[in-house]
Amino acid sequence: MKPASREFKNNASRALNDAQLQRALNTVQGGFIEKRRNAADKLPEFETLRDQARDIKNHTLEHLDLYLAEWESKATAAGGHVHWCETPAEAREAILSICKRLNAKSVTKGKSMITEEIAINPALADAGIDPVETDLGEYIIQLRGETPSHIIAPAIHVTKDQIEADFRKTHTHLPGDRNLDESTALVNEARQILRQKYIEADVGITGANFLIAETGSSVIVTNEGNGDLTQTLPKAHIVMATIDKMVPTLEDVSTILRLLARSATGQEFSAYTTWSTGPRRPGDLDGPEEYHVVVLDNGRSGMLGTEFQDVLRCIRCGACMNHCPVYQSIGGHAYGWVYPGPIGSVLTPGLIGVDEAGQLPNASTFCGRCEEVCPMRIPLPKMMRHWREKEFESKLTPHTVRTGLGLWSWLARRPGLYHLATGIAARALSAMAGRRGRLRSLPLAGGWTRHRDLPAPQGRSFQARWKSGERSMQ
Amino acid sequence: MSEAQPKVGLFVTCLIDFIRPSVGFAAVKLLEQAGCHVEVPDAQTCCGQPAYNSGDRKSTADIALQVIEAFEGYDYVVAPSGSCAGMLKKHYPNLFEDGSEARKRADAVSQKTHELVSFLYRVLKVRSVDAAFDGSVTYHDSCSGYRELGISSEPRALLATVNGLKLQEMEDSNVCCGFGGTFCVKYPEISNEMVSKKMAAIEAAGTDTLLAGDLGCLMNMAGKLKRSGSNIKVRHVAEVLAGDTDRPAIAEGE
Known part of the structure; x- marks a missing residue:
């Protein structure tokens, strides 16, 4: 995905003047906040769990090399194939070569932000392979030719009326006079169309919420069950992960899972939590014949041992953006790359460069609401400030700002x-x-x-x- | 002056010094009423947040040292601002290397720094004020005071003792108003969207006055309310607690 983060101000301006987008943002936003608060209030140990989860991830990141090696040996022993990739290009190549070897014509996809990071869909399409997004939100934005504007609610910027229009335009084989007034009608229509796609698919690609060193497993959570159909029906299941998805044990994953859905949607647990360890074994009733895990670095290892290491604790719940008044004002697309909101403002400069994405960590009032709700206690405002320091050190801060600031600082010291x-x-x-x-x-x-x-x-x-x-x- | 009288260095804050001296006097009055001896060190300018939040650590550390130098002799450092108090308390120590002399001095100042209202309530155990205010108010929790210093119940508890005052909460009182220091001029359109939402919440509360503990936020909200033709008056909470409400409210004429 070509970054447009340099254009942040223009993007934001467009978003603020987009009446449809503003309507969509206003309707949805409040729900996330209230649901999270209720879920957290109902769990007495919620704050303790946050400490534990932070400590688990800190420990993992301190010993990441050991856990990655342990996970690889367990995943391989279970019959899985591990593909280490340093760059998005390598990850695309790893996925394409599997698909080509299997003569894949169609690939179903579970929700995965990392596949956005490596822009796999256009690469598959170029290779004559049809990528089909199966998460409802992802399916909608794929029809619209857009990218996700939120990491767990990718179509949050789209209103129901727009979805109805998109479905009528795309699903032309269905009767034109069908009733799509209710949301459930839209869901049912998408479900019926996707059923056939699952069966036709040669390869299924999912993301990974966690990789477990102890067992060599990968874990995904979904609410639609689309991930299960994506990964069990085709011949091959490819998991797209990054090195920071690692946790040591099943017990550790269980701890963090208690925070994930509560922080994200306010659910106690997502509807489906799916654990994968290797391909179908002899005697298994279903499951893929091949199980691959593509593990991408893309600059993350460079953040280890730096002031940005803490951001690698992120479990992608989206709570930071749900609570961010800047995100609430402009939506996710304005951020110009894969990850929007406060997490994007810290992660994006680390992944594509602060020269490219320097606007993002600047566009914050440091109100601290993101840190207040982050289940992994990531000090997001502090890290945004660190990016501003990097910019200042490398003289990326605009000249007028530097001059004004310099004069003011000089005066403030007299x-x-x-x-x-x-x-x-x-x-x-x-x-x-x-x-x-x-x-x-x-x-x-x-x-x-x-x-x-x-x-x-x-x-x-x-x-x-x-x-x-x-x-x-x- | 008795020996037991706490010696307080008032950190005026650059905005109050420049825009609204009446808040400085209100702070002095409240502190003196609570039994403090108050001094205003000459060598203070600003806490350094503009430099700090723009990534200029070196200038920030220089300014911080100047503040530390000016205030380390006092029993307490008190600022009528959650943002500036938060800067001294939560951020100054991080500017200096662990174990260094400067770090030790920053830690010492950090420990005795307080935001005004929370200082009155938590440290001096003030439970009521001698003031009257004829009207209804809503209170905005500024981000730094609320999230960095945990201030929320203290101003409300003291406001409840102001004669005639009626407090009516607004929705989302602790959501950012869009000020954010330099943010509001670097990203004016986003800031405007945020303050517009805040204004809607303030107006929906239906009070005739808006209060908060940080002048930056107050200027932002007052400026927006006035531009939109609102009649809601905007004041720093210290003015009301001190009973100093004779002067025109923020952004109001004579």
């Missing part, structure tokens, strides 16, 4: 001069505002005054008054 300057400015602005008490516009302050008035100073500064012995406003 209290005498500072008080003189601010004292003069306060009186001048106060005089400009006159009896109105506020300014409607001010040179160089357009960013502020375009949308709001600027409250005027009350006249002389506090310091000036205090020094002249005043102890109340005169």
Whole structure:
């Protein structure tokens, strides 16, 4: 996927002026927040679980090399094939070569953000293989030629009316006068169409919520059961994972799973939690003949041992974006790459470069709501600040900002001069505002005054008054 | 001045110093009423957040050292702002290497730094104020005060003791107003969307006054309310707690 994060401001502006998008964002957002709060409130040990989950992942990341090796040996012993890939291109190649060897014509896909990261769908299509998204949200945006705007609710930006129109346009073999007023009608229609696709598919690709070192397994959670059909019916199941999906034991996964759905959708558990260990064994009633796991790095190992290591604890629940007032205002596409919201603002610069994605960690008020709800206690605002530091160090911060900031910092370190300057400015602005008490516009302050008035100073500064012995406003 | 009287260094904050000195005087009054000896060190300018949040760690550390130098002699450092108090308390120590002399000094200042209202309530055990306010107010929880310092019940508890004041909560009182320091001028359109939503929540609360504990947020919300022609008055919580509401509200004329 070609990044458009440099265009963040324009993207955001477009999103803010998109009435349809704003409607979609407003209808859905509140539900996630309330459901998560209820789920967390109902579980007395929720906060303790967050600590435990953080510690599990920290431990895993500290010893990631050992766990990856252990997992590989167990996965291989169970009959799985492991493909280590450093870059998206290598991952695409690994998947394509499996598909080509099996003469695949059609590939079903469970929901996977990493397959977005490696842009597998266009690569499959170019190779004459039909990729079919089976998660309802993913199916909808595939019809629309879009990318996910949320990591667990990919079509959150689309309204029901739009979906109905898309279905009528695409499913032309169905009667034109069918009733699609209810959401359930839309779901049933998609389900019927996808049934046939599962049966026809030669290969099924899913993501992985976790890889388990102890058993060599992979785990996915879904609410639609589409992942199970994707991975059990075709000849081969390919799991697309990254190195940070690792956890040591089944017990550890169980701990983290207790947080995942509660943080994401407010469910106690997702409807389906599916564990895969190797391909179909002799005597198994179903399952794929081949089980492959493609494990991508794509820059993640470079974050180990740095101030950004903590972000690799992420379990992709989406709570940070559900609670982010910036995300709520502009939706996910404005972020310009695969991962939106606060997690994207930290992860994206790490994966595609801070020169490419530097806008993202800047577009935060540091309100801290993301960190407040992150089940893995990832200090997202702190890491956004670290990216700003990287930008500043490598002089990527815009020249005007650097100059203004430099002048201000210089002045702030000279209290005498500072008080003189601010004292003069306060009186001048106060005089400009006159009896109105506020300014409607001010040179160089357009960013502020375009949308709001600027409250005027009350006249002389506090310091000036205090020094002249005043102890109340005169 | 008695020996037991706590010696408080008031960290005025750059915005209050510049825009709204009346909040500084209200803070002094509240602290003195609670039995503190208050001084205002000369050598303070700003806590350094603009540099810190723009990635300029070096300048931030220089400014922090200047603040530490000016305030380390006091029993307490008190700021009428959750954001600036949070900066001194939660972020200054991280600017310096673990074990260094500067780190030790930053830790010491961090430990004695408090936001004004939480200091009155938690440290000085103030449970009521001597003030009257004829009207209804809604209270916005500023992000740093709420999430970094856990301030939420304290201002409400003290406001409840203001004669005549009626507190009416707004929806999502702890959701960001869109100020975010330099954010509001770097991303004005997003900031505008956020403050517009906040304004809708404030107006829906139906009170005649909006209060909060951070002047940056207050200026943002007041500026938006005034631009939209709203009659809702906006004040710093300290002004109401101190009974200093004679002056025009924020962004209001004479």
